[in-house]
Amino acid sequence: MSELSPVAADLVRGVVGLGTVVVLPLGLRLLGDRVVPGSRSVWWPLAGLLAAVSVWLPVGLPAALLALPFAAAAVELALCAARARSFATAVALATPLVGAVALVAERAGRGLVGFSGDYLALTVPHMLFAGFGACLVVGLVAHASDTRLTRTAAVAAPAGVLLVLLGYFVSDAAELVGAVVLTVGLWCAAAATVGLVGSVAARVPLRVGAVTIVVSMVLALWWAVGEATGLAHPSLSWMATTHGVANALGFVLCTLLGLRLLPGSPEPTGLTYPEIGATQAGPLPTGYRHLHVRHLLAPGSTPRDVSVLGDALLRWHVHEAARIELLRDGPQAVPGVRVVSRIGVWPVRLSEPCEVVWVERVTDRVGFGYGTLPGHVFRGEEAFTVERDDAGDLWFVVTAFSVPDRWWVRLAGPLTVVGQRAYLRLLARGARRVLAADRHSVGTMA
Template sequence: MSELSPVAEDALRVVVGLGTVVVLPLGLRLLGDRAVPRSRSLLWPLAGLLAAVSVWLPVGAPAALLATPFAAACLVLAVCTVRVRTFPVAVALATPLVGAAALVAERAGWGLLGFSGGYLALTVPHMLFAGFGACLVVGLVAQTTATPLTRVAGVAVPPGVLLVLAGYFVSDAAELVGAVVLTAGLWCAAAATVGLVGSRTARLLLRVGAVTIAVSMLLALWWAVGEATGLAHPSLSWMAVTHGVANAVGFVLCSLLGLRLLPTTPQPPGLTYAEIGATQAGRLPQGYRHLRVRHLLMSGATTLDLASVGDALLRWRVHEAALVQVLPDGPEAVPGLRVVSRPGAGPVSLPVPCEVVWVERTTDRVGFAYGTLPGHPFRGEEAFTVERDDAGDLWFVVTAFSVPDRWWVRLAGPLTVVGQRLYLRVLARGARRLAVVRQLGRVS
C-alpha cells in the first residue's frame, strides 16, 4: 500500500474488514437462500474475518493464505449470479470475486494485470462497496418500489461500476465517464429510498445513506475530473479517508440496515403468471413468446398405443427415457402436484420448479401442463401431450408461452429459443424410444 499514507492505509483496512465481516453477510441475508445457498451461514462472516485479519499482517504467504477462503467464498457468489432475477443483483454477486482476487494478489505481494500495491488494495473496497454494496442496494430498492428513478438506477449503477473498473485499464477519461454514470445512478437510487415507507429508524438510516451518497459522489467526480484533466484534486489517501469511509459506512451500511428494517412482502408461493390453463384451450395469451412443436412418434398407431405412451408421459417416464432429471412430489402428474427439473450437471445444475395445472386423458390426446413457480428462470406455462390424428399417426406435441424472469435469460435473447427447442427435441427422442418399444412389443 505504498501509494497511501499510513492513516489512509489504516482506514482502508477498517473499511475492508467492515465489508467482508459485516456488509457482505448482511447483504446475503437480505437476498436469502433463493439467491445464495445457506445465506445465513456463519461461514460467510468467518471467511470475511480471515480476510479482515489478513490486511493487518505483513505482505507475504501467511497473509495471502488467510485471504484465500474469502476468495473461494466469492467464487461461490459469482456462480450464484444465474439464480438472481435482476442485473444489478447479478453484478453485486459477481464483483466481490474481483476484489477478492486483488486482495489475495496484494497480500502475496504479486502484481495483477499490471497493478500492484495501493491500486490493488483500493480495488478491494471498490468491489465490496461500489460493486456489491451499491448494486445490491439498487437491486433491493427496485424490488421494493418500481419507479422511473429505480429504473434509471438499475440501468446506470452496474455499468458505472464496471466502467470505473475498466477505466483502470483504458484511460482516466474512461474512468471519468464511469464516475459520471455511477453518480447519476446512485443519486437516483438515493432519491428513491427517501420515499420508502417504514419505521422511523429505517427512514432515518435511508436518509443518512441518501445524504451521504449525494456528497461523497461529488468528491468522486472531483477526483475523476482532476485525473482526466490535470486540474487540482484530492489525493488517493484523502479520497480513501473521506469518500471511501463515507460510502462504506454512511451509504452502503446505513442503506442496507434501513432496507432490512422495512416491512417485507412475502413472495407468493403459487404460480408466477395469471393465465393459468391457457395451453389446454390452445389460445395462447398475448405478451408472451409462443412455442408450438410437433414430433412424429409412430405411424399406424392405435388408441392403445396412445394410452400406453400417454401413461408413460404422465408417469415421468418420457423424461426418464430422455435422461432429464425430474423430482416430482408424486408418481403421476395430477393438478396441484409440484415437480422440480434440474437442467445442468452437478453443482451448476439449476432447480426449475413447476406445478401441474391440468391433466387430460381422451381418446385422441393424453398429457399435462405445468406452470412456473417462484425460482423458475421463466414465467409461463408448458404443455406436453401425446396426440393421435385422423391418419393414425402418433405425435409428441409441446405448446408453451413464456417470458424470461432472470437477467441472464433476457440477456441470452434468441438463444433461449434455441435452447428450448433443443430441450424439447431431447424429450421427443425419449418419447420416441418408448413408442418404439411399444410398437416392437405389439409386433412380437
C-alpha cells in the same frame, strides 16, 4: 500502504472489515436463498472475519492464508451471478471476487496485473462497496419499485462499475467516463429510495443514504476529473477518509439497513406465477411469451397408442427416453408432485424446479401441466399432452407461457426460444422411442 497516511490506512482496514463481516452477509440475507443458496449461513461472516483480521497483520504468508477463505466465498458468489434476476445484482455478486483476488495478492506482498500496494489495497473496499454494495442496493431498489429512475439506475450503476474497472487498465479518461455513468446510476437509485414507502425507522436510513451518495459521488467526480486532466484534486488519503467512508457507512450500510426494514413478502416457496392452470383451461394470459408446438408422432394411430404413450408420459418415461435427467418426488405426474429437470453438462448445467398443477386423461388426450418454482430461470407454465386428432394421427403437443426470470436469459432474447424448441424436439423424439418400443413389443407377441 506506504502512500496512504496512517489514519487513512487504518480507516481502509476498518472499512474492509465492515464490508466483509457486516455488509456482505446483510446483503446476502436480503437476496435470500433463491439467489444465493445458504444466504444465512455463518460461513459468510466467518470467511469475512478472517479477511478482516488479515488486513491488520504484517504482509506475508500468514496474512495471505487468512484471506483465502474469503476468496473461496467470493468464487461461490460469482457462480451465483447467473441466478440473479437483474444485471445489477449479477455484477454485485461477481465483483467481490475481484476484491478478494486483490486482497490475497496484496497480503502476500505480490503485484497483480501491474498494480501493487495501495492500489490493490484500495481495490478491496472499492469492490465491496462500489461493486457489491452499490450494485446490490440498485438491484434491490429496482425490484422494490419499477420506475424509469430505477430502470436507469439498474443499467447505469453496474455499467459504471465495470467501466471504472476497465479504466484501471485503459486510461484515466476511461475511468472518468465510468465515474460519470456510475454517478448517474447511483443518483437515480438515491432519488428512487426517497419515494419508497415504509416506517420511520426505514425511511431515515434511506434518506441518509440518498443524501450521502450525492455528496460522495461529487467527490468521486472531482477525483476522476483531476486524474484525467491534471487539475488539482484530493489526495488518495483524503479520498479514502471522505468519499470511501461516506460511501461505506452513509450510503451502502444505511440504505441496506433501510431496505431491510421495509415491509416485504416472505421468501417464495410456491409457484412463481398467479395464472395457475391456464395451459389446460385457456386462454393463455397476456404479458407472457406464448409457445404452442405440435410434433407428429404417428399417422393412423389407435386409441391404445394414446393410452400407452399417455401413461408413459405421466410416469416420466418420455423424459427418460429423451435422456433428460429428471429428479421427482413421485412415481407419476399428479398435482403437487415436484420435479427438477437437469439440462446441460457441468459447468453449464441448469436445474429447473417445477410442480405439477393439473393432469388430464380422456380418450383422445392425455397429459399434464407443471408450473415454475423459485430457482427456475423462467416464470410460467408448460403443458405436455399426447393427442389423437379426428384423422387418427397422433401428436405430441406442448403449450406454454413464460417470461425470463434471470437477467442473462432476458439478454439472450430470441435465442431462448431456439433452446426451448430444441428441448421440445428431444421430448418428441423420446415419445417416438416409447411408441416404437411398444409397437415392437406388440408385434413380437403377435
